[in-house]
Amino acid sequence: MAKGDKFASWEALLENTTEGVDYRVTVQRASGSAIAIIAPHGGGIESLTLELARLIAGSDHNFYAFEGIRKTNNWDLHITSHHFKEERAIALLKTCDQVVAIHGLGGPAKSLQVGGSDGTLGKAIHDVLVAAKFDSKIEITGAYAGVEPLNICNRGRMGQGVQLELRAGLRDLLKKDNIALTAFVEAIRSVL
Numbered sequence: 001m002a003k004g005d006k007f008a009s010w011e012a013l014l015e016n017t018t019e020g021v022d023y024r025v026t027v028q029r030a031s032g033s034a035i036a037i038i039a040p041h042g043g044g045i046e047s048l049t050l051e052l053a054r055l056i057a058g059s060d061h062n063f064y065a066f067e068g069i070r071k072t073n074n075w076d077l078h079i080t081s082h083h084f085k086e087e088r089a090i091a092l093l094k095t096c097d098q099v100v101a102i103h104g105l106g107g108p109a110k111s112l113q114v115g116g117s118d119g120t121l122g123k124a125i126h127d128v129l130v131a132a133k134f135d136s137k138i139e140i141t142g143a144y145a146g147v148e149p150l151n152i153c154n155r156g157r158m159g160q161g162v163q164l165e166l167r168a169g170l171r172d173l174l175k176k177d178n179i180a181l182t183a184f185v186e187a188i189r190s191v192l
Helices: 010-016 049-057 087-093 119-131 168-176 178-189
Strands: 023-028 035-043 062-068 098-105 111-115 135-138 162-167
Touching: 023 087, 035 049, 035 087, 049 062, 049 098, 049 178, 062 087, 098 119, 098 168, 111 119, 111 168, 119 135, 119 162, 119 178, 162 168, 168 178
Parallel strands: 035 062, 035 098, 098 162, 111 135
Antiparallel strands: 023 062, 111 162
């Protein structure tokens, strides 16, 4: 069990929660797309991650979200990414070559960390975000590197994906500043 996770496994979460009461799952398939944009900790779990994933996916890429919908204590629904095994997510990702997972980190910095096993796509996303004046850092080691083979971002057909960890300060900025939000979304979409 990861530090801070209430449930040690996906199975434990399912045994102790109810879909439609505690959480909601959304899957939108885009015809002809081999790209998935996902928010495995959406809704009340990690704020703005679902909305960002939906905007980045648009209507031309696949979209998946696991969304905490409780009135309180949504963080209890957080499952560390390499333990995340929701069956509809796995089914979608098996049909995709590229996966980008949107996550949230605490802290006031207006920055993000780019991880995951797809170093080529990760660097391309990092580069366009830096060019758009966002504070981005490539993360290749540590707790948020996203390189574990079972990490949900690495469960696509190619076995590699990208994990974007946005600090709370950046998510707050994007909530308040529509110009920054549009620039962020369009930068990422430009390399997909």
